[in-house]
Each structure stands twice: as C-alpha cells, then as structure tokens.
Amino acid sequence: MKFVAWFRRFEENFIALLLVTMTLLVFVEVIMRFVFNAGIHWVQEVTLYCSAWLVLLGASWGVREGAHIGVDAFVKVLPPNQRKWLTLIALSLCLFYCCLFMYGSWVYLSKLARIGIEMEDLPIEKWKTMSVLFIGFVLLVIRFLEVGWKVLTNQQDGFHLADEAKESMQLADELKKQ
Amino acid sequence: APIELKFSHVVAENTPKGQMALKFKELVDQRLPGKVEVKVYPNSQLYGDGKELEALLLGDVELISPSLSKFKKYTKKLQVFDLPFLFQDMAAVERFQASSAGQELLSSLESKGLVGLGYLHNGMKQLSANEPLYTPADAKGKKFRIMSSDVLAAQFEAVDAVPLKKPFSEVFTLLQTRAIDGQENTWSNIYSKKFFEVQASITESNHGVLDYLIVTSAEFWHELPDDIRSELKAALDEAVAHGNQIAAQKAEKDKANIMASNRSEIISLSPEQRQQWVEAMKPVWQQFESEIGKNIIDAAVAANQ
Amino acid sequence: MTTFTLFILLFVCMIIGMPIAIALGFASMTTILLFSNDSLASVALKLFEATSEHYTLLAIPFFILSSAFLSTGGVARRLINFAMDSVGHIRGGLAMASVLACMLFAAVSGSSPATVAAIGSIVIAGMVRSGYPESLAAGVIANAGTLGILIPPSIVMLVYAAATEVSASRMFMAGFIPGIMMGTILMIAIYIVARVKNLPAQAYPGCKKWAISALKATGGLMLIVIVLGSIYGGVASPTEAASVAAIYAFLVSVYGYRDIGPIKHQAWQNEGENIGSAVARNLMLFPVSIFKSVSDPEVRQVLKDAAKVSIMLLFIIANAMLFAHVLTTERIPHMIAESIVAYGLQPWAFLVVVNILLLIAGNFMEPSAILLIMAPILFPIATQLGIDPIHLGIIMVVNMEIGMLTPPVGLNLFVTAGITGKSMGWVIKACLPWLSLLLFFLILITYIPQISLFLPEYFDRLNGY
Numbered sequence: 001m002k003f004v005a006w007f008r009r010f011e012e013n014f015i016a017l018l019l020v021t022m023t024l025l026v027f028v029e030v031i032m033r034f035v036f037n038a039g040i041h042w043v044q045e046v047t048l049y050c051s052a053w054l055v056l057l058g059a060s061w062g063v064r065e066g067a068h069i070g071v072d073a074f075v076k077v078l079p080p081n082q083r084k085w086l087t088l089i090a091l092s093l094c095l096f097y098c099c100l101f102m103y104g105s106w107v108y109l110s111k112l113a114r115i116g117i118e119m120e121d122l123p124i125e126k127w128k129t130m131s132v133l134f135i136g137f138v139l140l141v142i143r144f145l146e147v148g149w150k151v152l153t154n155q156q157d158g159f160h161l162a163d164e165a166k167e168s169m170q171l172a173d174e175l176k177k178q
Numbered sequence: 179a180p181i182e183l184k185f186s187h188v189v190a191e192n193t194p195k196g197q198m199a200l201k202f203k204e205l206v207d208q209r210l211p212g213k214v215e216v217k218v219y220p221n222s223q224l225y226g227d228g229k230e231l232e233a234l235l236l237g238d239v240e241l242i243s244p245s246l247s248k249f250k251k252y253t254k255k256l257q258v259f260d261l262p263f264l265f266q267d268m269a270a271v272e273r274f275q276a277s278s279a280g281q282e283l284l285s286s287l288e289s290k291g292l293v294g295l296g297y298l299h300n301g302m303k304q305l306s307a308n309e310p311l312y313t314p315a316d317a318k319g320k321k322f323r324i325m326s327s328d329v330l331a332a333q334f335e336a337v338d339a340v341p342l343k344k345p346f347s348e349v350f351t352l353l354q355t356r357a358i359d360g361q362e363n364t365w366s367n368i369y370s371k372k373f374f375e376v377q378a379s380i381t382e383s384n385h386g387v388l389d390y391l392i393v394t395s396a397e398f399w400h401e402l403p404d405d406i407r408s409e410l411k412a413a414l415d416e417a418v419a420h421g422n423q424i425a426a427q428k429a430e431k432d433k434a435n436i437m438a439s440n441r442s443e444i445i446s447l448s449p450e451q452r453q454q455w456v457e458a459m460k461p462v463w464q465q466f467e468s469e470i471g472k473n474i475i476d477a478a479v480a481a482n483q
Numbered sequence: 484m485t486t487f488t489l490f491i492l493l494f495v496c497m498i499i500g501m502p503i504a505i506a507l508g509f510a511s512m513t514t515i516l517l518f519s520n521d522s523l524a525s526v527a528l529k530l531f532e533a534t535s536e537h538y539t540l541l542a543i544p545f546f547i548l549s550s551a552f553l554s555t556g557g558v559a560r561r562l563i564n565f566a567m568d569s570v571g572h573i574r575g576g577l578a579m580a581s582v583l584a585c586m587l588f589a590a591v592s593g594s595s596p597a598t599v600a601a602i603g604s605i606v607i608a609g610m611v612r613s614g615y616p617e618s619l620a621a622g623v624i625a626n627a628g629t630l631g632i633l634i635p636p637s638i639v640m641l642v643y644a645a646a647t648e649v650s651a652s653r654m655f656m657a658g659f660i661p662g663i664m665m666g667t668i669l670m671i672a673i674y675i676v677a678r679v680k681n682l683p684a685q686a687y688p689g690c691k692k693w694a695i696s697a698l699k700a701t702g703g704l705m706l707i708v709i710v711l712g713s714i715y716g717g718v719a720s721p722t723e724a725a726s727v728a729a730i731y732a733f734l735v736s737v738y739g740y741r742d743i744g745p746i747k748h749q750a751w752q753n754e755g756e757n758i759g760s761a762v763a764r765n766l767m768l769f770p771v772s773i774f775k776s777v778s779d780p781e782v783r784q785v786l787k788d789a790a791k792v793s794i795m796l797l798f799i800i801a802n803a804m805l806f807a808h809v810l811t812t813e814r815i816p817h818m819i820a821e822s823i824v825a826y827g828l829q830p831w832a833f834l835v836v837v838n839i840l841l842l843i844a845g846n847f848m849e850p851s852a853i854l855l856i857m858a859p860i861l862f863p864i865a866t867q868l869g870i871d872p873i874h875l876g877i878i879m880v881v882n883m884e885i886g887m888l889t890p891p892v893g894l895n896l897f898v899t900a901g902i903t904g905k906s907m908g909w910v911i912k913a914c915l916p917w918l919s920l921l922l923f924f925l926i927l928i929t930y931i932p933q934i935s936l937f938l939p940e941y942f943d944r945l946n947g948y
C-alpha cells in the first residue's frame with residue numbers, strides 16, 4: 001500500500017513536471033531566438049515527446065482524477081442496478097481497447113528495438129522514449145480494473161467523469177469568498 | 179488473390195511524385211494484371227512525414243518515397259546528397275546516382291530492413307532570405323530554417339548563419355512573421371509553398387540537391403517471386419524516369435512563375451561570388467568525410483566531369 | 484457498412500457512458516480490425532503520431548495553463564473594476580460593464596465557462612444590489628461568457644485548426660471582429676432595455692479614478708498585448724506565444740498581483756517603508772517567489788488543474804485523429820461531398836444544414852468533441868462548395884457558443900445556475916431573449932463572410948499579397 005501511495009505522488013509530480021518542462025522549453029527557445037539569435041536544435045523533438053508522455057501517462061491518471069469527459073445523461077436516468085451492469089459493460093469495452101493497444105504497441109516497439117533506430121536529434125534509441133505507449137496502456141488497464149472492482153462491489157456507481165460546470169462553480173465559490 | 183502493394187506518399191497527386199506513383203500503378207496494371215494490385219495513397223492519407231518509414235518496417239505500406247535526409251538514422255552514407263556545392267547540376271546528380279557508387283548506396287539500408295529502389299528528383303536547392311544574399315557575408319547572423327540534418331546545420335554554421343530546425347508546416351508563418359530570416363529549398367517547393375511571397379530575395383545558388391529515395395521493406399521485396407520482382411523494378415524505373423522528366427519541367431516552370439510574379443528579386447551569382455560561397459562551405463565535406471566515406475564523395479565529384 | 488459500423492459503435496459507446504476519447508478510439512480500432520488490413524501495430528503508431536507530431540496542438544496546454552493562473556487570481560476583479568469605470572456611467576452601465584469585462588477576460592482566456600465563472604460570480608451579485616432584475620443579470624452574463632471561445636485566444640479554434648490544418652493564427656484573427664461585434668450587439672441591446680426599463684447608471688468616476696483602475700488592470704491587459712502582438716506583430720507562432728503567455732500569467736499572478744503562491748498578499752510597499760528598501764525587498768522576493776512556487780500548494784493545484792484539462796483534451800484529439808483516419812481511408816467525407824455536390828445543394832443551403840446539425844449536436848456534447856467529429860466531414864464539402872475554411876471555422880465556433888446555452892448539455896447554463904442558485908428552468912428563461920440575439924448574430928456570421936474574413940485578408944493585403 002505504501003508503494004501505491006508513493007506511486008500516486010510520483011505520478012502527479014511527474015505529470016506536472018512534464019507540463020512545466022514543455023512550457024519552459026518552448027519559452028526558452030523563443031528567448032534564445034530573440035535575445036541571443038540562436039536556436040537549440042533538440043528542443044522541438046524533446047517538447048513533442050514530452051507532450052506524448054503527458055497525454056499517454058496522463059490518460060490513466062486522468063481516470064483516477066475524473067478528468068475525462070463523457071455523455072452520462074442516459075446512464076444517469078437508469079435505475080442503479082441497470083446502471084451498474086451497463087457501466088461494467090462499458091468498462092470491459094475500455095479494457096478491450098487498452099489490450100488491443102498494448103498488443104499493437106508491443107509489436108511496434110519490439111520491431112523498433114530490433115532495428116535500433118534512434119531519435120532524430122538525440123542519440124537515444126527510439127523504442128525507449130516511445131515505451132510510454134505500452135506503459136501508458138498498462139497503467140490504464142490497471143486503473144480500469146480498479147474502477148471495475150469498485151463498481152462491482154458498489155463502492156462507486158460510474159466512471160467518475162469530469163464535470164466542467166461543477167469545476168467552474170468551485171472556482172466561482174472561491175472567488176466569491178475573496 | 180493479387181499481391182497488394184500500397185504506395186503511400188505525403189504530397190498532392192498533381193506533383194511529380196504523385197504523377198510518378200500513378201504512372202507506376204498504370205504500368206503495373208498493364209504488365210502484371212491480376213498478379214499485383216497497386217493502391218496509391220497521396221496527401222499523407224495513411225501516414226505523415228515522420229512515421230511513414232516506421233509504417234513501412236511494420237509492413238503496413240509497401241512503397242514510400244521520403245526525402246533523402248529522412249534516412250539519417252538508418253545510414254550515414256546518404257548524407258552525401260546534403261553536402262553543399264558537391265554537384266554542379268542535376269545532370270551530375272543523375273550521373274552519380276546511376277554510377278556504381280550511387281547504386282551501392284541503395285543497398286546501404288539492407289541491414290535496417292530497407293531496400294532502396296531508385297532516386298526521384300525534386301531539384302537543386304536555392305537560398306531565399308528577407309534581404310539579398312550575394313556573398314557568404316550577407317548570410318552572417320541570419321536565421322535559416324533547415325530540415326533535421328547535421329550536414330545542413332554545418333553548412334549554415336560555415337557561413338556564420340544560425341540554422342534553426344523547424345517543421346515544414348510552420349515555415350511559411352515563420353518567414354512571414356520574420357521569426358526566421360530565410361530558408362533553402364527547390365524552385366518547386368518555394369513556389370508551391372508560396373515562400374517567394376514572403377521572401378524579398380532568392381539567390382540562385384544551386385548549392386545542393388533535394389531528392390527522394392523510393393524504398394520498400396527487405397522482407398516484402400525478397401519474398402516476391404523473382405519474375406514479379408524484376409517486372410516491378412522495371413515498371414518502377416520507367417515510372418521514375420517519367421516522374422523525373424515532370425520534375426525537371428516543373429522546376430523550370432515554377433522558376434519562371436516566381437520570376438513573373440515579381441514578388442521577390444532573383445539573384446544570379448557571378449562566378450566570383452559563387453566561388454566565395456563554395457570556399458566558405460566546402461570545409462563541410464571534410465567534416466563528414468569519415469561518416470560518409472571518402473570513396474563516395476570522390477565518386478560524386480567525379481560525376482561532375 | 485464500414486461507415487455504419489463506425490458511427491453506430493461510436494454512438495453506442497457514448498450512450499453507455501464511456502469517456503468520449505475511448506469511445507472514439509474504440510470505434511475506430513474495432514472498425515479497422517473488422518474491415519481493413521492495417522495491423523494493430525500501425526494503429527499504435529498512428530496514436531503516437533497524433534500525440535507527438537502536431538506542434539500547433541502544444542498551444543492548447545499552454546493556453547490552458549495561462550488561463551488557469553489568471554482565473555485563480557484577482558485578474559478578473561481588476562478587469563471588472565476597469566470595465567466599470569469605463570462604461571459604468573452610461574444608463575444600464577453596470578450590465579454593459581459586465582459585458583465588457585467578459586470580453587476582456589475572453590481575450591486572456593480560451594474557455595467560455597471559465598469566463599462566466601470568473602466574471603459572473605462577482606458582477607451578478609453587484610447588479611442585483613444596484614437594482615437590476617436578477618434574470619437580466621444572469622442572462623447577460625451567460626451570453627457574454629460564450630465570447631470566451633470566439634475572442635482569441637480560443638481552445639476551440641485551436642482544435643479546429645488541428646482537425647482541418649488551417650492556420651491557427653488566421654483563425655484567431657478571424658474571431659477578433661465577430662467577438663467585438665457580438666459584445667457590441669449585447670451592449671446596444673442592454674442600452675435599449677435600460678432606456679425602456681429605466682435602469683440605473685453609476686456615478687462618473689472621473690479621469691483619475693479611471694486611470695488608476697486602468698493601471699491596476701494592466702497586468703491582465705498586457706497578456707492580450709503579448710498574445711495578439713506576438714502573433715500579428717510577427718514575433719512568434721501561436722504555440723510559442725502561448726508558452727510566453729503561460730510564463731507571463733504565472734509571473735503576474737504569483738509575483739505581480741500576489742493573489743496566489745508563496746508571497747501571497749505581501750505588499751509592494753509596506754506602510755512607512757522608503758522606496759529604496761521596498762525596491763530591494765521586492766528584488767529579493769523575486770527569486771524567492773519562483774523557487775518557493777515549486778512546493779507551493781496553490782501553484783501546484785493550478786498546475787494539476789491545467790494538466791487535467793489538457794490531458795483530457797489532447798487524449799480526445801489523439802483518438803479523434805484515429806477516427807478521422809478511418810473516415811479518410813474509407814473516403815467517407817469525400818463520398819458525402821460528392822453526393823452533395825451532385826445533388827446540387829447550394830452553399831447557402833449547405834450552411835443552413837451545417838448550422839442545424841451543429842445546433843443539435845451542441846445540445847448533447849462538449850464543443851471540442853463535436854468539432855473533432857464534424858470538422859473532417861464538413862471541411863471537404865465546404866471546400867468543394869467554395870466556402871472559405873476560416874469562415875466555416877468561425878461559423879462552427881459561433882454554433883458552439885450557442886450550444887453552451889442550450890439544454891440539456893449547456894456548460895454556461897450549469898455555471899450560471901450554480902452562481903445564482905436558481906433552477907435550470909429559470910436560467911434558461913433568463914437567457915432566452917439574449918440567446919435570440921446570438922441566433923441573429925449566427926445568421927449574420929453565416930451569410931456575411933466578410934465579418935470573419937476581413938481581418939485575415941486585411942493582414943494579407945498589408946503584407947502585400
């Protein structure tokens with residue numbers, strides 16, 4: 001359990017770090033160009049890979065944080081029992097999706113590793129920096145299994161989708177307090 | 179069932195490359211009816227610039243034609259085509275590509291699972307900028323967009339310019355907003371991407387070549403029956419000759435169109451001015467001699483006659 | 484058959500509550516498995532390509548980050564004060580100032596519900612206190628808040644640019660005049676209502692007070708200059724401008740206004756402090772504020788919120804690109820376009836269809852998702868009919884604005900209901916008269932392309948082509 005708690009903290013910090021790194025890299029590139037009349041040739045590739053890591057690692061983190069959006073108007077009007085089974089079906093489709101991607105990225109990454117292609121601007125083998133494709137879907141599988149267990153045991157009644165309106169309301173409440 | 183052969187490329191159908199692909203399909207339909215079926219996917223419909231080589235290795239397309247600089251992670255030898263002022267004109271490029279050294283380069287990719295089938299021309303590169311470039315000194319301190327290539331970076335550093343790596347899709351905006359000062363490209367690209375509208379001058383430097391390599395995967399190619407393979411190769415050679423002819427005409431036409439537009443000044447270099455550029459950039463050859471191989475560079479120089 | 488499978492799968496997956504991103508990916512993946520020879524490896528490659536090869540898309544997380552910093556701080560409050568001192572003395576001025584404040588906030592933020600929340604939570608209560616009917620206050624704000632996605636920067640426009648490969652800068656330019664126009668239409672309507680209903684005006688604040696509130700708002704207003712200036716002035720691409728905006732928004736809210744973060748509420752000049760020591764202290768505070776931000780809970784929360792929204796959007800976009808890939812390889816948009824052209828549908832009739840389709844979709848779904856599914860289909864048709872892609876983009880954005888005000892899924896309705904504590908029915912009724920203005924505006928935008936195209940074309944001419 002200690003590892004799980006540690007991993008969650010690490011995950012959150014890492015994702016924040018990726019976002020900050022991306023922003024700073026592009027910012028520094030602009031400054032370099034205007035103030036120092038110079039360019040850093042690897043910045044663009046690293047920024048784009050950071051973005052891939054952010055999205056693919058973040059997808060599973062987002063499931064826990066309730067970041068993903070969906071249409072839950074229909075599911076919400078169903079009686080609890082039907083809703084539970086429908087959610088479980090939806091979850092198994094999600095797992096199916098993840099497994100297909102896990103398999104696909106495994107084949108892809110092992111081919112890249114066998115040929116040994118490097119990144120464009122950095123001397124790092126591509127399969128290593130692209131491994132997030134596989135890792136991301138493994139994490140997503142774990143997270144969906146967790147949600148599935150919670151739904152099955154009635155600890156949670158749906159996907160825990162994002163509610164942008166509710167979030168904006170929290171913001172409004174905070175502003176009102178000030 | 180016929181063998182399916184997917185030809186994927188990233189440009190429009192009316193370009194020389196697009197025409198070449200269609201010609202290839204037509205020839206294969208004629209000569210190998212019912213045996214091979216070619217499907218052409220233009221405009222990055224299947225894969226973009228960055229991923230088509232990997233898709234080829236995964237066996238999802240059978241034929242692609244990326245620009246030569248896309249192979250820098252597969253072999254260092256093809257960098258020879260990026261060296262500045264190595265070839266006098268397109269005729270020299272063709273002689274080199276047809277020579278034994280040029281043909282050997284095609285097989286330099288085998289260890290990475292690729293087979294080169296032929297070269298397709300785009301043309302000679304010109305230099306464009308927001309101020310006239312007569313001598314290397316004019317380029318000093320200016321920011322030039324380059325493709326991802328160590329040779330091209332070294333080429334601009336040799337004249338004290340600043341090479342910036344930027345995606346092709348952003349070049350127009352960056353030139354227009356003057357975030358970068360200039361770029362190098364063929365007449366066709368300068369015309370089709372409208373770079374001439376946002377650049378004050380184009381120096382007719384012919385300093386380098388921008389060609390494509392037609393590749394297939396070794397796995398696919400070697401598993402083909404011998405007779406079909408040789409028939410395909412013959413059809414491809416014919417299609418490439420057809421495409422190259424269109425490319426040459428198009429380069430001329432696009433150059434004329436740019437001149438007629440009066441949007442940017444076209445600068446022809448005097449022999450002395452050109453010599454200054456050659457002297458400034460030629461040290462780049464030595465820099466990459468060990469990676470490319472001296473014999474290959476020598477063969478290229480010899481092709482100038 | 485392929486098309487049918489693709490859309491039925493997508494529809495069913497969404498109805499049973501799957502996250503939209505996965506519904507899109509799942510429908511595409513399954514269709515590929517069933518009907519095409521592509522390997523799973525190549526689909527994985529395609530997804531990685533979608534997340535790692537679109538430089539323009541990086542502007543989305545950056546603008547979200549800058550918007551997140553500005554929404555938490557007192558930027559909104561300062562913009563409201565400035566707007567109030569600018570137009571508050573006209574009859575109905577408080578309501579007009581609220582619209583102006585929404586426009587200003589829209590010019591620093593890329594999202595509509597954020598605009599309603601940031602401005603509405605303060606001004607609705609203020610208007611009611613000054614004797615405005617609450618329904619008028621709520622209706623005006625819910626409508627003006629939709630300008631968040633029309634006035635640049637706009638997340639929705641970036642998504643459109645990504646889906647259709649039109650230039651994001653040009654889209655931003657195109658939204659500028661329509662945004663100001665819609666704001667002005669709202670203000671004129673308010674003025675007329677104010678005359679009829681004899682609504683109050685504020686006292687004229689005087690030049691000095693105006694100048695002070697303008698100065699205080701400068702920190703926020705400067706962001707408008709940075710974003711628009713760098714794009715139009717030729718300093719940077721939208722992506723680069725967005726990263727500068729994010730860094731600037733962090734500095735302004737943490738160091739400039741000190742509304743959040745490690746040096747929260749520390750004055751620029753303490754009482755009785757002389758200028759010299761104040762300067763020295765503030766210089767010292769600069770590195771402190773930056774290094775302590777790393778562990779500051781408020782700054783971290785902003786980062787986390789921004790990451791959540793960015794990941795959600797980018798993951799949808801990546802999967803939507805798979806969806807678009809299936810559409811294009813099956814040549815579905817192409818076929819629809821051909822049959823529409825063959826059928827002889829006129830551009831104006833096509834635009835009617837587009838508007839109706841988008842208005843219906845807007846009732847059920849979130850704007851970015853609608854754009855990502857519809858744009859690849861509508862875009863080739865519009866091109867065939869000779870409709871400018873930028874114009875089509877603005878039409879789509881205005882439709883998305885209206886979608887935010889229509890039940891059952893209307894983000895601005897939810898937020899307004901939350902702020903006022905009223906029922907959804909009440910909010911819908913309050914919005915209705917103003918919504919009709921927005922519909923009228925949609926007709927203007929649809930049939931007068933020049934409103935959208937004037938500015939981008941003017942800049943083209945300015946540059947001489």
Ligand code: NA
Binds near residue numbers: 588594633636637
């Ligand atoms: Na905005």
Ligand code: NA
Binds near residue numbers: 845846887889891
């Ligand atoms: Na709606």
